[in-house]
Amino acid sequence: MGGSGDLPKVVNGAAERIIRYRGAVGAAPVFPEHPPEAVRAALGGPMPDGPSDAAAVVDRLADAIEPGLVASTGPRYFGFVIGGSTPGALGADLLTAGWDQNGFNAVTSPMAAVIEDIAGEWLKDVLMLPATASFGFATGAQGANTAGLAAARHHVLAQAGWDVEHHGLAGAPKIRVIVGAERHATIDRTVRLLGLGLDAVQEVPADANGAIELGALRSAVAEVDGPLIVVSQAGNVNSGACDDLTAVCDIAHDGGRAHRAWVHVDGAFGLWAAASPTHRSLVEGLAQADSWACDGHKWLNVPYDSGYVFCAHPAAHQAAMAYSAAYLIGQGGDARSPSDYVLESSRRARGFATWAALAELGRTGIADVVDRACALAQRFATQLAAEPGMHVANEVVLNQVLVGFGADDRTDHVIDLVQRSGECWMGATTWHGQRLMRISVSNATTTEADVDRSVAAIRAAHAAA
Numbered sequence: 001m002g003g004s005g006d007l008p009k010v011v012n013g014a015a016e017r018i019i020r021y022r023g024a025v026g027a028a029p030v031f032p033e034h035p036p037e038a039v040r041a042a043l044g045g046p047m048p049d050g051p052s053d054a055a056a057v058v059d060r061l062a063d064a065i066e067p068g069l070v071a072s073t074g075p076r077y078f079g080f081v082i083g084g085s086t087p088g089a090l091g092a093d094l095l096t097a098g099w100d101q102n103g104f105n106a107v108t109s110p111m112a113a114v115i116e117d118i119a120g121e122w123l124k125d126v127l128m129l130p131a132t133a134s135f136g137f138a139t140g141a142q143g144a145n146t147a148g149l150a151a152a153r154h155h156v157l158a159q160a161g162w163d164v165e166h167h168g169l170a171g172a173p174k175i176r177v178i179v180g181a182e183r184h185a186t187i188d189r190t191v192r193l194l195g196l197g198l199d200a201v202q203e204v205p206a207d208a209n210g211a212i213e214l215g216a217l218r219s220a221v222a223e224v225d226g227p228l229i230v231v232s233q234a235g236n237v238n239s240g241a242c243d244d245l246t247a248v249c250d251i252a253h254d255g256g257r258a259h260r261a262w263v264h265v266d267g268a269f270g271l272w273a274a275a276s277p278t279h280r281s282l283v284e285g286l287a288q289a290d291s292w293a294c295d296g297h298k299w300l301n302v303p304y305d306s307g308y309v310f311c312a313h314p315a316a317h318q319a320a321m322a323y324s325a326a327y328l329i330g331q332g333g334d335a336r337s338p339s340d341y342v343l344e345s346s347r348r349a350r351g352f353a354t355w356a357a358l359a360e361l362g363r364t365g366i367a368d369v370v371d372r373a374c375a376l377a378q379r380f381a382t383q384l385a386a387e388p389g390m391h392v393a394n395e396v397v398l399n400q401v402l403v404g405f406g407a408d409d410r411t412d413h414v415i416d417l418v419q420r421s422g423e424c425w426m427g428a429t430t431w432h433g434q435r436l437m438r439i440s441v442s443n444a445t446t447t448e449a450d451v452d453r454s455v456a457a458i459r460a461a462h463a464a465a
């Protein structure tokens with residue numbers, strides 16, 4: 001029991017399950033009603049005393065869980081900013097689990113390390129980032145923001161003559177962190193985790209579509225003469241707006257300053273605009289920034305967890321993140337050590353799935369994923385804006401659409417009805433003082449027919465509300 005003799009049965013069984021599940025996900029209710037109590041009844045109770053057959057265990061798990069799965073890999077899930085997984089990335093991710101390599105460094109897994117080398121270079125290429133930038137494969141944009149801003153903290157304090165890695169922050173010159181009013185909340189968590197404290201954050205207003213307001217940024221930057229980090233954004237989670245990165249970098253890097261400010265770009269999904277010749281202008285100037293965060297598990301449609309941090313100052317990146325230990329000295333030769341660039345030590349070998357997505361889609365395939373999602377977002381906006389009693393609240397520049405249905409409570413009611421319909425799933429947000437339906441088109445399999453079917457579901461909910 002539980003030995004390797006079960007492996008073919010377990011793996012084939014799981015593979016068949018995945019094939020069946022994914023084959024049906026487009027037709028299934030998008031957010032099925034399946035109470036957690038049913039799972040507790042099936043899988044809970046006392047901790048088992050002894051072993052069980054592995055294949056039976058996996059079957060029991062899948063039987064209990066599958067009826068309640070959110071169809072976020074399907075074509076009509078438009079909640080948050082959640083991608084699916086391409087077949088190639090999914091296959092590589094299954095291998096990743098099967099191979100179970102420790103992605104820590106080139107000794108724990110030379111293959112996990114070398115694939116990150118390759119995929120990291122490809123990512124920089126397709127995202128139009130400097131070829132000399134360092135990179136790390138993170139859990140997601142949260143981890144990437146944290147690694148990028150740790151490098152920033154190191155660098156801006158080093159410029160002020162302070163070694164934060166040794167001395168810490170007590171007694172250090174104070175760092176200012178200038179952010180846009182509509183930054184992602186992970187930036188604030190990062191500021192807390194890095195010990196900078198929320199009092200270090202200076203918020204600059206956002207413009208009508210949620211991008212950082214440049215005049216206000218210029219004034220805020222001019223008032224700081226000490227160490228300064230500016231956090232910019234490509235892809236506002238509500239509106240999709242991208243900051244004017246050329247202007248942000250010009251303002252922050254103004255040569256009149258005693259210390260050069262560091263510009264970090266949170267581009268969890270918006271950075272992918274760079275991969276599309278049609279949408280690239282939205283993130284023009286991005287290569288002038290100092291660090292970047294991006295996700296694979298959103299718009300690239302790599303399975304969770306998959307994020308990337310890039311840094312234009314590899315020495316600062318390493319100084320902030322790398323460590324050594326007696327058992328690591330002299331190991332791995334000249335190979336790049338993946339753990340020197342992210343928060344984790346032992347971890348999943350994240351490079352395989354990303355490599356597969358990039359190889360499967362290619363440059364034109366990625367551009368196509370981005371362009372199609374943007375066109376489908378426009379399709380939503382055009383159709384919904386034409387409906388009496390509905391309005392589109394944002395300028396649809398990317399893949400995000402915000403829709404209002406009159407009064408706030410009515411909007412919430414319509415969203416609730418749409419979510420219960422099982423036809424599609426969109427979340428709610430409050431943006432510029434209004435309750436709104438938030439639509440994100442991030443799944444590579446979504447078609448025009450899926451949008452039209454979802455519009456019909458929204459129209460029906462609006463009529464019933």
Ligand SMILES: *Cc1c(COP(=O)(O)O)cnc(C)c1O
Pocket residue numbers: 081139140141142143184186233234235236237266267268269295307
């Ligand atoms: C999703 C998102 C994040 C957080 O990313 P995770 O992948 O959830 O860690 C940060 N910033 C932006 C702009 C995002 O859209």
